[in-house]
Amino acid sequence: MAKQEERSKYEHQRREKLARIRQLDSVEDPYGGRYDGTEAAEAVKSRFRDGDETQQARCAGRIVLLRDIGKLVFITLRDRSGTIQVGMSRKLMSEQWQLTKLLELGDIIGAAGQLGKTKTGEITIWADSLTLLSKSLLPPPEKFHGLSDIDLRYRQRYVDLWANPEVMERFKKRSAIMSTIRGFLESRGFLEVETPMMQTIAGGAAAKPFITHHNSLNMDLFLRIAPELFLKRLLVGGMERVFEINRNFRNEGLSRQHNPEFTMLELYQAYADYNVMMELTEEIISLLVKKYCQGSRLQFDDKTVDFSQPWRRATYSELLKEYSGCDIEDIEAVRARAKELGLDEDEMDDVVVINTVFEATVEDNLVDPTFVIDYPAALCPLTKPKKDKPEYAERFELFIAAMEIANAYTELNDPAIQEENFRIQLRGQQESMATMDSDFISALKYGMPPAGGLGIGIDRLIMVLTGAANIRDVILFPLLQPVTES
RNA sequence: GGGAGUGUAGCUCAGCACGGUAGAGCAACGGCCUUUUAAGCCGUAGGUCCUGGGUUCGAGUCCCAGCACUCUCACCA
Numbered sequence: 001m002a003k004q005e006e007r008s009k010y011e012h013q014r015r016e017k018l019a020r021i022r023q024l025d026s027v028e029d030p031y032g033g034r035y036d037g038t039e040a041a042e043a044v045k046s047r048f049r050d051g052d053e054t055q056q057a058r059c060a061g062r063i064v065l066l067r068d069i070g071k072l073v074f075i076t077l078r079d080r081s082g083t084i085q086v087g088m089s090r091k092l093m094s095e096q097w098q099l100t101k102l103l104e105l106g107d108i109i110g111a112a113g114q115l116g117k118t119k120t121g122e123i124t125i126w127a128d129s130l131t132l133l134s135k136s137l138l139p140p141p142e143k144f145h146g147l148s149d150i151d152l153r154y155r156q157r158y159v160d161l162w163a164n165p166e167v168m169e170r171f172k173k174r175s176a177i178m179s180t181i182r183g184f185l186e187s188r189g190f191l192e193v194e195t196p197m198m199q200t201i202a203g204g205a206a207a208k209p210f211i212t213h214h215n216s217l218n219m220d221l222f223l224r225i226a227p228e229l230f231l232k233r234l235l236v237g238g239m240e241r242v243f244e245i246n247r248n249f250r251n252e253g254l255s256r257q258h259n260p261e262f263t264m265l266e267l268y269q270a271y272a273d274y275n276v277m278m279e280l281t282e283e284i285i286s287l288l289v290k291k292y293c294q295g296s297r298l299q300f301d302d303k304t305v306d307f308s309q310p311w312r313r314a315t316y317s318e319l320l321k322e323y324s325g326c327d328i329e330d331i332e333a334v335r336a337r338a339k340e341l342g343l344d345e346d347e348m349d350d351v352v353v354i355n356t357v358f359e360a361t362v363e364d365n366l367v368d369p370t371f372v373i374d375y376p377a378a379l380c381p382l383t384k385p386k387k388d389k390p391e392y393a394e395r396f397e398l399f400i401a402a403m404e405i406a407n408a409y410t411e412l413n414d415p416a417i418q419e420e421n422f423r424i425q426l427r428g429q430q431e432s433m434a435t436m437d438s439d440f441i442s443a444l445k446y447g448m449p450p451a452g453g454l455g456i457g458i459d460r461l462i463m464v465l466t467g468a469a470n471i472r473d474v475i476l477f478p479l480l481q482p483v484t485e486s
Numbered sequence: 487g488g489g490a491g492u493g494u495a496g497c498u499c500a501g502c503a504c505g506g507u508a509g510a511g512c513a514a515c516g517g518c519c520u521u522u523u524a525a526g527c528c529g530u531a532g533g534u535c536c537u538g539g540g541u542u543c544g545a546g547u548c549c550c551a552g553c554a555c556u557c558u559c560a561c562c563a
Contacts, residue, residue, distance in 0.1 A: 009496090009514095009532085010496055010513085010514070011496095013514065013515080065524070065525095067521095067522045067525050068519090068522095069519060069520065069521075069522060069525075070518070070519040070520070071519080071520050072519085072520040072522075074521075074522045074523075074525080076523080085522090085523080087520095087522085089520060089521095090520080091520085104514095105513075118521050118522075118523090119522090120521070120522075120523070122521090122522085122523070124521090138496085139497075139513060139514075140497080140513080141496085141497045141498085141513090142496090142497040142498045142499095142511085142512050143497085143512065143513075143524060144498080144511090144512070144524045145498045145499085145512085145524095146497090146498090147497075147498095148497085149497085149498090149555085150555075151554080151555050151556085152497095163497095206562095206563050207562075207563075208562090252561080252562045253560090253561060253562060255561095255562085256557085256558095258562075355563085379563070380563085404563090407563080481554080
């Protein structure tokens with residue numbers, strides 16, 4: 001297409017420049033090689049001592065700004081840590097001056113020389129050595145506005161990351177947060193494990209799975225929708241505290257809060273219950289807020305979220321009463337409310353109507369962190385029912401900024417009840433998906449210790465902690481439609 | 487799937503209400519410049535105005551259809 005031709009014209013110009021560079025005696029290979037002894041740009045700037053003219057520095061990175069003043073060229077170099085200015089003068093560069101004048105935005109270079117300050121006070125490497133490490137053949141985005149076409153940003157994240165520094169910052173923060181979470185759990189004796197992503201039975205949640213095929217075994221496999229049933233097998237095996245930071249795959253719609261593959265922290269602690277999980281959840285997220293955010297009141301989209309502790313704990317039925325006005329025991333009132341809300345409730349079971357009304361009326365109001373506790377047992381096939389009120393289950397969900405962030409249970413460890421719950425669940429499903437995980441039931445029969453289990457939606461948590469309103473802004477390569485050839 | 491919005495130069499955006507043959511900044515190309523900070527100055531080049539129809543003497547602009555993207559609703563443990 002025309003756009004492709006236009007682009008190739010710019011590429012053509014750069015290729016011609018590359019050809020000229022190859023002819024220079026001072027350039028061995030315009031795609032460079034190992035380049036040792038570099039320092040992070042920001043580290044160089046912070047060790048700089050004004051007035052000391054014996055300081056040397058050596059950095060490598062991408063040219064993001066270039067100011068050519070004739071016999072003097074100033075370059076802003078971006079590396080993993082930030083930026084530093086490199087100054088090049090014809091006098092100092094001597095035989096490498098020709099190469100200097102051929103540098104372009106986007107090229108990756110290494111530069112070394114004396115560290116100093118310019119008239120305006122900018123810390124600068126006055127280069128006496130220049131190495132071209134990679135010639136860039138495509139023009140970079142606009143240097144001030146960066147790349148803002150949202151589709152292009154996701155498609156070409158490799159450009160987005162260096163053209164928009166705040167994007168790099170957000171993903172660095174995501175890495176740091178993951179590291180903190182791992183450290184926290186390890187300090188409490190949790191073991192990090194890996195369980196199958198390809199499963200013969202897609203269990204542990206109710207979602208449509210992706211299906212794939214193994215050729216030599218000639219069998220279909222599901223990409224996991226949750227690791228839950230495998231992690232519980234590890235409890236049976238004697239791993240009393242386990243966690244997995246895992247990718248789940250769900251074949252459902254996409255939205256600001258849903259990507260088909262998403263990251264979940266799932267953990268199990270033997271001899272604990274959902275109250276222990278609640279304390280742990282509040283502790284770990286509060287630690288992250290303290291460590292990675294400014295203050296305890298965070299802006300998210302058009303909302304302000306107050307993380308001050310303690311967080312609210314309210315039962316499912318209390319919240320239903322508070323926001324829908326309905327008593328959970330009065331099913332006629334709940335059905336009437338559903339009609340008012342325009343929900344098609346005729347075909348639904350009572351508990352589904354209740355939950356639909358709950359989602360429609362309550363969830364949007366849960367902006368500050370709120371533990372919703374004690375769900376109707378019929379919604380929770382993997383959860384231990386409450387001793388005094390078996391129609392409710394020992395489950396909580398944590399909502400922050402009206403998003404479901406965490407989900408936890410006192411795990412059901414009675415194999416007979418578990419098997420019965422599976423049977424009830426299977427009745428409502430299509431034949432193709434309906435498979436009893438009898439091996440899991442066998443595991444329970446050997447005896448699973450009572451335990452608390454917790455799942456935290458990592459992507460959504462990162463969204464809240466970094467103020468990103470779209471899940472695609474916290475996933476490096478979100479799923480997109482392929483570009484159509486035309 | 488429904489609704490709303492967007493699509494113009496490599497990038498970031500004007501122009502469209504009221505139709506008259508395409509604009510700016512950055513980037514590029516050619517000059518000038520030894521202290522710039524989104525460097526500056528002079529000059530040059532760059533467009534299937536998403537695609538296809540229609541209305542019109544004439545469409546980037548109005549109408550219809552399609553495509554892509556964004557937001558939103560629905561669906562979604």
